[in-house]
Amino acid sequence: MTVAVEYYVLLSMAVFCIGLMGVLTRRNALLFLMSVELMLNAANINLIAFAFYHGNLTGQVFALFTMALAAAEVAVGLGIILVLYRNFRDVDVTVPTTMRW
Amino acid sequence: MVGTGAGPFSYAPAIALFPLAAFVISLVFGRQLPKKGAIPGIFATAASLLFSLWMFATVAGGETYHETLYEWSAGAVTTEVGAEEIAFSFGLLIDPLSALMLVIVSLVAFLVHVFSLGYMNDEGETGLPRYYASLGLFTFSMLAFVYADNLLMAFMFFELVGLCSYLLIGFWFRTKSAPSAAKKAFLVTRFGDYFFLIGVVAIASTFGTVAFAGEESFVVAAETAIEDGTTLFGFDAQTWVTITGLLVLGGVIGKSAQFPLHTWLPDAMEGPTTVSALIHAATMVAAGVYLVARMFGYYALSPTALSIIAFVGGFTALFAATMGVVKDDIKQVLAYSTISQYGYMMLGMGVGGYVAGVFHLMNHAFFKALLFLGSGAVIVLMHHEQDMWKMGGLKDKAPITYYTFLAGALALAGIVPFSGFWSKDEVLFDALIVGLEEPVILAAYAMGLLAVFFTGFYTFRMVFLTFHGEPRTETAEDPHGVGWSIKAPLVVLGLLAALVGFVNLAPIAKVAGMDITFLEYWLDGEYGYVEGLTYHHYHEMVAFEEGYIGSETTTMLLSAGLSLGLALAGAFAAHTLYNVPEPKRHTTKLGGAYTVLRNNYYQDEYQVWLAEGLTLPLARTADLFDRSVIDGAVDGVSGASLFGSSWVKRIQTGLVTNYAALIVAGFIALLLGLGLYGGWF
């Protein structure tokens, strides 16, 4: 029994929305980052499901690239969060508001 | 017959460039040069004169020149007659008319430069480099205006001429009156030029061309449009030609000091007399009439425009002549006579007498230059006294000045056989024959004829008061001597004033059946011509009927006799009243009219009232409107913008989570909007 592609899309949408929700509500930079990772993985679900649906490998390969890039993003992000902590003594993203308007 | 770039014509640009070079030299090195810049000016104008004569001779040899030298803008347009592109360029048009005018202008300019040596240098004026630089620029502008081959170029140099006149009239800028006169001249002529500019734009946008000559000219385009019955901007083609023609005429009326924009000219006497000679005889004022002659083919298409030109001319001739009668200042008399004489030229042009108008333009250039320079000589003699009542008896003390001045006066008054007679008579004859069929023209003719009497009167009043009788002041008894640089130009011009009329002896030609109307042949393309710019062609285009009293010859003789009789009557009246040892003012005889005339018919007053009583309140209202409504709106807009700005930038809260929320909200709004637009839901 194969699962219809619509369900995968629904699943990925759900994951994406959960990630988005996290982005909007989380104030901890690390959790923010994780939420973004969730959104990226939602895209990966899509890519792999569609690759399966369309019967080509493009999506799967692209999913690999996405993962690699997500990792790189996390690496840079963690670096920034570290200096954030060093400067603001906190990883709360709502703390740095010296620049506005 | 249109020549190409080869031959003498390739040197044509130099005619205008010489004075320009003189301008630069005087401006830059004037202070160091001997004579403070007079020398380059004299050499430049002499060179211009030689080149002009060369051009004249070449045209006489049957060649003409029409060449675009530099195209500075061209582009696609949509015009009323369907032309699809328009080019604005600088080009030269040398045909009989412009060749003639080049000679006149450069000759007068040359003589004025020479005269200035005596009038300005010897009198120890300061600021001479500025004076000669302005003269150079002025001559340059006028010469370039003369051989401009298109309306826009003409307009540009027309304006430059106006600017130079401002500089020259206001030369003695430390006095109170000169700057104000300069300003007035500038503003009044500028008022006319507004209409001119609108006219240029109208013509350009209607026909897609501003060229004077050739198949591509706006004259030809207008002719075609009238023949085809095209509707231009919602008007019948002929009506539109009339409208645009009259707009351009606005500039002419301003520059040529026609009623009602003549008021600047008497005031312009505040400039040095040499400048008056240059401005009023051959250049700036002549520019207006010359422009009418230049685009005569265009006016010929519209009888209405011609009638207006003729009527304005006739009216101005009489109107100014009456005012000249009561003036005491020698230059003021000449100023009003100038206005009056240009009225004649306009009258001549307006009745289709192209040759007559140009003829009078030429004669007037010489005799009026003569009279102004002569009056300049008198002013030098009198130690800068200009009031004629303080003169008298100069005849014996300065014979050369007297006789040359007398020649000019005879020409101005129109006494046979001096030049003014022939041309004025021809103008009046042309007016008469048209007037016999057209009542409006007849009225113009009548005014012109009446003005002849006044002309004779004021001219000889001036001569008698200045030169005859007993000296009335001490300076008149012991006048200052004048040098060769003053006498020589007077003699040259005196000869010309006496003799130049012989180039077109129309009445004698008719009576004796001789072919001696050389000027007519010249303008009719007997020698060289540009297609469509000949008298013959114009004559066919002018739609006026002509009538005669008896035969043509009878009419001519009648007209000539009438005008000569009136001139002599005027002269005789002046003789009886003023050619006595102790002349009286005789002003009481005029009664209330005297006050009116002395005040120039209150022309200045009503124009000042127009400016102050009408325009100023209007301007105040506009200013109020501008400050309250417009500025309010502008300030409101900027205030709202800045307020909006302070509001817009508040979105940037500095909280990154808010940004994320706003991004998502913005994205969803875009999604919903486009989804609704694209019909997804």
Add this chain to the structure above:
Amino acid sequence: MNDWIAIGALALVGLLIPLGMMAVSYLLRPTVPETSKRATYESGEIPTGGTRVRFNIQYYTVALLFLVFDIETVLLFPWAVVYLDAVESDSVSLLEILGPMLLFVAILLVGLAWAWRNGAVQWAQTPRQAAADSDRQ
């Protein structure tokens, strides 16, 4: 559809069992509130410090290096998949098969060399290094 009902039923049961057990426990247990009972460690050990302790920064750099090489394998994976086919095919030379992979690894090695030279894997710092480091800040 029937399959899905079974799954739903399973989920329901999966939820009900723990909730039911918690409910039963709540009903049956005696409630004796005591201070020692509410302590974090009922054994009597007194906790010190917060729950969040800072780790040495070196963990972070090592973790990043691990991440890089972890991901490297992900990217090598597609290459490995086609490798055998490519070797058997005559149309591509060995250089063309190995070249990209070697280049990729070489670039990674440059990065590794840089990280090494810049002290990413320096577990302990000599006083001089520490001084140099503090200069950098």
Add this chain to the structure above:
Amino acid sequence: MAAYQLPQWAALAPALLLALTGLVLFLIDSISPRSTDRTLLAGTAAVGALASLAVAVWFTAAGVGTPTVDGGEGVIEIFDGQFVVDQLALYFMIVVTIVTALIVVASYDYLAGHTYQAEYYSLVVLAATGMATVAAANSLVTIFIALELTSLPSYALVAILKDNRGSVEAGLKYFLIGALSSAIFVYGISLVYGATGVLQLDSIAEVIADGGADGFGGLLGLGILMLLGGIAFKTASVPFHFWAPEAYEGAPAPISAFLSSASKAAGFVIAFRVFNVAFPLGEIGNVIGFDWTVAFVVLAIVTMTVGNFAAATQENVKRMLAYSSIGHAGYALIGLAGLSADGGELVMGAALMHLLVYGFMNTGAFLFVALAEHWGVGRTFEDYNGLSSQAPVACGAMAVFLFSLAGIPPFGGFFSKYFLFTGALQAATANTAMLAVAAALVVNSALSLYYYSRLVKALWIEDPPATRDRLGQPTGLYAAIVVAAVMTIVILPGFGPVAEAATGAAEALVN
């Protein structure tokens, strides 16, 4: 041509040279860690950027990308069309490398005394590599990878002043919004892939034309919108612009220049390529129900309005420039808004020209701010009062930049804006909404004149404060500023070839 004897991938030489330069910089730093030999590092980076620029110019001159029928070398496809090197790609490579070179030269002085020299330059060069690769990317995969290659070093660069709270805050905000945007972007890619089954741009267009995506209109539309979001982030367009003011304000000024000029250009090249190649107008309308130009019309108007309005009352010069940069993104978006099924290369060419001119004038303006930061005079308009009396050359150059940004006639900015305006008006015949865009362009330009001239006034008219130290004349910064100013002016007589190249690039894409 030599380009033919080289393997196909050599056509990517501009990007490869940049990548190589980045690796060389890493090697240098590996050999002597913590080196502060500024001349060596900046020199290497500058040489790399200039070499890349030279190659890109050479390729353009040699006719790469020009259709073979016109005597050119034709478009070069690499890796089965994953990359294409055409006129558009080369044009943007030129823009990117020019900006990179300017930045690198200017950074020589700006970074004096900074610890992370080698890292800084290699990150700049790597980001430039990403931008150059973006220009040639022809598949959503390569686009995404190149885009991330651009973004990741940029995040680090913005936050490179580790002890400066502004820099770190800017880096954090930039990173967080960037991560969110790239998540949205990649999700968009996945949806487009779902609807069409392919990721290469021309294949997507084929599938759409064949009706292969007919059943997935909603999916495809949502995907396209999400792609648009990712692009809007990169180009700092509303509503994805929120990171820009902070990032530009907090980052080191050369990096602000780099991000607002080159990185923005990279965003636009994606927009131009993706929307023109993958979703051709007309056909896409049948599938998703509307033409995407509508979206760009809205974005263009809103972006330029928000950018200019917010800039109007700023007190901080750098932040004012940051907002004005958003406004300019709005102008460039007109290039996409004005497209129609049967043309529009004119308006798009105008947008390309604007990006090139913008590369000079905006970079120059930010570099002036870098100079001011180098002098330490302060950040607000008032702090800049009367600088002209002490540094007339730099202030003259700044006046040139500002007037050019405002679109005052003698400078390059006027021409590109003028072409945008006429292009918008021309497009209005097919799409009346373009009239609103043109009107917005005029209104916003007028408003922009207000705040640009405020700065000119401060520099040239206001009196300098009594206590200000003598200002130095750092060679590198001055050189970069003067070169940018000269180019802003010189581009006017040289506009013919530029306009030709831009229109050619646009034509290659639109038709």
